[in-house]
Amino acid sequence: MSDELDEIQAIFFEECAEGLLAAEQGLAAMQGGDTSPKTIASVFRAVHSIKGGAGAFGHAALTAFAHRFENVLDEIRAGRIAPTQSVITVMLGAFDKVSDHVAAAQGTMGLPDDAASLAALEAVLAGQDAAPAMVEAPAPVQVPIVVEAPVSEEIDPFGFEPVTVAIEDLGGSDAAPAMPVDPEWTILFAPSRDAMANGAEPILVIRELEGMGAQVVGVDTSALPPLRDLDPENAYLRWTISLPGDVGEDQIGDCFDFVAPDSIVEVTRTNGEPLPPAPVEPDAPLREPGAIHDLLHRVEAASPAIFAAATTTAATTAADAPAKQDPRTADTASQTIRVDLHKLDMLLNLVGELVIRGSILSDRLSPADQQRVELPEQARLTREIQDTVMSLRAQPIRQAFNRVPRMLRDLTAETGKQVVLETQGETTEVDKGVIEKIGDPLTHLIRNAVDHGIESPDERLRAGKPAQGTIRLSAAQKGARIIVTVADDGRGIDRARVRAKAIEKGLIGADAVLSDEEIDQLICAPGFSTATTVSNISGRGVGMDVVRSNVEALGGRVDISSTPGRGTVFTLVLPLTLAILDGMVVRLAGQRFVLPLAHVVEAIRPEPGQVRSTTPGSEVIEVRGTYLPVRRLIQTFGLPDPNPLPPEESLVIIVESETAGKVGLIVDTIDDRREVVIKSLEQNLHPIRGLGGATILGDGSIALILDVDALVAPLSRTLTRGLAA
Amino acid sequence: MSMTENAGELKMVTFALGQQTFGIDMRSLIEIREWAPPTPLPSVASYILGVTNLRGTVVPIVGLAERLGWTPSEIHSRSCVLVVSIAGKQAGFLVDEVNDIVAIKEDAIQPAPDVEIQDTNVIAGLVQITTRGSEGDGDAAASSMVLMLDLDALTVTSTAATAASAIGAHGLHDAAAATPASVPGGLDLAA
Numbered sequence: 001m002s003d004e005l006d007e008i009q010a011i012f013f014e015e016c017a018e019g020l021l022a023a024e025q026g027l028a029a030m031q032g033g034d035t036s037p038k039t040i041a042s043v044f045r046a047v048h049s050i051k052g053g054a055g056a057f058g059h060a061a062l063t064a065f066a067h068r069f070e071n072v073l074d075e076i077r078a079g080r081i082a083p084t085q086s087v088i089t090v091m092l093g094a095f096d097k098v099s100d101h102v103a104a105a106q107g108t109m110g111l112p113d114d115a116a117s118l119a120a121l122e123a124v125l126a127g128q129d130a131a132p133a134m135v136e137a138p139a140p141v142q143v144p145i146v147v148e149a150p151v152s153e154e155i156d157p158f159g160f161e162p163v164t165v166a167i168e169d170l171g172g173s174d175a176a177p178a179m180p181v182d183p184e185w186t187i188l189f190a191p192s193r194d195a196m197a198n199g200a201e202p203i204l205v206i207r208e209l210e211g212m213g214a215q216v217v218g219v220d221t222s223a224l225p226p227l228r229d230l231d232p233e234n235a236y237l238r239w240t241i242s243l244p245g246d247v248g249e250d251q252i253g254d255c256f257d258f259v260a261p262d263s264i265v266e267v268t269r270t271n272g273e274p275l276p277p278a279p280v281e282p283d284a285p286l287r288e289p290g291a292i293h294d295l296l297h298r299v300e301a302a303s304p305a306i307f308a309a310a311t312t313t314a315a316t317t318a319a320d321a322p323a324k325q326d327p328r329t330a331d332t333a334s335q336t337i338r339v340d341l342h343k344l345d346m347l348l349n350l351v352g353e354l355v356i357r358g359s360i361l362s363d364r365l366s367p368a369d370q371q372r373v374e375l376p377e378q379a380r381l382t383r384e385i386q387d388t389v390m391s392l393r394a395q396p397i398r399q400a401f402n403r404v405p406r407m408l409r410d411l412t413a414e415t416g417k418q419v420v421l422e423t424q425g426e427t428t429e430v431d432k433g434v435i436e437k438i439g440d441p442l443t444h445l446i447r448n449a450v451d452h453g454i455e456s457p458d459e460r461l462r463a464g465k466p467a468q469g470t471i472r473l474s475a476a477q478k479g480a481r482i483i484v485t486v487a488d489d490g491r492g493i494d495r496a497r498v499r500a501k502a503i504e505k506g507l508i509g510a511d512a513v514l515s516d517e518e519i520d521q522l523i524c525a526p527g528f529s530t531a532t533t534v535s536n537i538s539g540r541g542v543g544m545d546v547v548r549s550n551v552e553a554l555g556g557r558v559d560i561s562s563t564p565g566r567g568t569v570f571t572l573v574l575p576l577t578l579a580i581l582d583g584m585v586v587r588l589a590g591q592r593f594v595l596p597l598a599h600v601v602e603a604i605r606p607e608p609g610q611v612r613s614t615t616p617g618s619e620v621i622e623v624r625g626t627y628l629p630v631r632r633l634i635q636t637f638g639l640p641d642p643n644p645l646p647p648e649e650s651l652v653i654i655v656e657s658e659t660a661g662k663v664g665l666i667v668d669t670i671d672d673r674r675e676v677v678i679k680s681l682e683q684n685l686h687p688i689r690g691l692g693g694a695t696i697l698g699d700g701s702i703a704l705i706l707d708v709d710a711l712v713a714p715l716s717r718t719l720t721r722g723l724a725a
Numbered sequence: 726m727s728m729t730e731n732a733g734e735l736k737m738v739t740f741a742l743g744q745q746t747f748g749i750d751m752r753s754l755i756e757i758r759e760w761a762p763p764t765p766l767p768s769v770a771s772y773i774l775g776v777t778n779l780r781g782t783v784v785p786i787v788g789l790a791e792r793l794g795w796t797p798s799e800i801h802s803r804s805c806v807l808v809v810s811i812a813g814k815q816a817g818f819l820v821d822e823v824n825d826i827v828a829i830k831e832d833a834i835q836p837a838p839d840v841e842i843q844d845t846n847v848i849a850g851l852v853q854i855t856t857r858g859s860e861g862d863g864d865a866a867a868s869s870m871v872l873m874l875d876l877d878a879l880t881v882t883s884t885a886a887t888a889a890s891a892i893g894a895h896g897l898h899d900a901a902a903a904t905p906a907s908v909p910g911g912l913d914l915a916a
Contacts, residue, residue: 350781639767681766681776684784685766685773685814690767693783702777702783
């Protein structure tokens, strides 16, 4: 049962992630000027469903915050608050808090401090365009906020004088009852008989109501059958619940959002009058039509133009209202189903197996039979299935880009720099595994660009650039590679400083001669940082190191190009998929291994004397005048080799590695060149240094995939275990 | 002896290894395969004989005898691999011979006395079973002792076992030298 609940909860968090995505896209569109009812409704729907789910799972803090946010959105949706830029800024802040709350509910972080954002939302609700300062001010709820109101129009039509209003007086729905005269609510709640089978556990609804001060005053057990007829999984009880009068009816309604459809819910004021079917305005005083009207009057007096604008927006919104009434219209656009990633992986495995069995079958047939149309046809179909399954794993890279805007908002607030983000190619599809793993590198690159690249507004103006810096984030597919670039128009890499720092840290010698590119690459060295002070954002010297190691772990690389004064471009070259690799099948002591083709430079059949030993156990090969280190993989892996071949009868494959440059690997022969499906070793075992995984060859046997970077890394750091074995 | 699943009863697969009869809980068993030489792995504990292809998944093959610190099993015609699931991971165990599937009462499992097998006690308990077909032959001959293996305690696939801690570091190469070309097809593929 608890497993089931966990599963449902997991679905809820998935939906939260989707909801947040939709909300962020909607808010971004609104920021870009699209304040159509459809966009507003999409944000509202997203926040509303997050709130609903959160309530059902008892995430009180998330529910409470989402509720306030929803109130503002509701007002905007109804056209009572104009979605001005400052309102949208408040909402973006609130969106960030909702994300934090969701993360807190998932247990990945602590409860966020949402007081400032709440205050800003309340200020918007109060009809006041919150000043940006409001958003950041860490205002506890009790702190009075400022409402501007004209005092004397005669003296100055735009004269504002701050009036201090305590937030309790503004009357949030949870605040002290503003209208104590409200008669109490009485709710009759009879869940449908099969409510529990439908997952609509009545106790959750009652708990949610109790959270708002409700009390169960009566339970009608008359529907209970005699014991022998009682089905313990059915709901037989009817509850009478009383609720303080100051709770909004919409809040009550929200509690019943997720009850089974044929449940009976009657909400009445205690005076016995059932409520009219039409939704009644929530009774927080400032949201009363009268109160808003009053406020508008005051604003109108101060600035007729603004009032006119506000009412126009209201009118257009109202006119478009019928369109947004049908929430399904927006949803039918994409028909998708949710599939467990494991199932996709399993499908991919099975297809791989099908390919292998196909080739075994083909090997067993006579050459004449192999040429018949059925076999090629089947091979083609299998290939098509394989491609389709691979495409199922592909996701738009937008998923990785999506967290950047929020991060930039935080960073710019922290640094006082002004940055706009331009994104391109968000729809480029990348394997799910790649998306999961480039999140961290992207985070570091953006932080780096804001902290080191983009200058302060003053400095930019002095350099003749616009005060606002630009970060361009783009993605594109080129052949079997995905190119992701992060470009800023900041000051570029200060090569003299990087060089000085590298000498200071002992990374290079004081007299080293380095090209610009080599100096640029130094910033990726572990522990390197030029920041004079360690800030929250960067300076600990782990960032670029992480970028490089994560990207390399994906089988990609990082290119850096920088122009002093003009900016820096980081280019991540990533493989399209993690699952398939272009490889060279080589033999070592009779066993087959796969060498990733991306690392292979050339294969050499050495002449006698071309491979020479320098010290015992280390050899070099002379290639066109250059001496390259040589590794005997048979020794590295400790493979039994009954009759070792002399170098002249083996092959030396020159590989290019990030850890040790060009290195020659001695193998017996090259068998084949083919695309292989990568299978992880850690799925059932554990990672093994020197191996990047395994693959299944055409005859069903397993070949191990070599991890070139780990294999050729300087000996002191590697494979001592391998040598011991 | 009833083979149906009753409350408090569990089914156990018994197999021979060396001079002993072992048992594992049937619920952990995925399948029984014929022995086929696996692809040896470098830099692993000697009891990991290599990896094999189980319907597209790479599964490690463990020499149970080596894991228990005994001399490696000799491969013969009845050698088999028991593919089991341990904490979500799959592994194949090389055993000398699979004997039987028996139903036992859970309370018939006696706690194992501190049997000295390597570093951890991998025996979950002892069970006395009546050997099939030998009923009426006399009580002593009719029953035998089965050592219930604690699969979790074997920790063959969960930790990065180091070669340094392994005994008989040459076991890997003996297995590898058998035949480099592997024979495809386990029992499941016969159909």
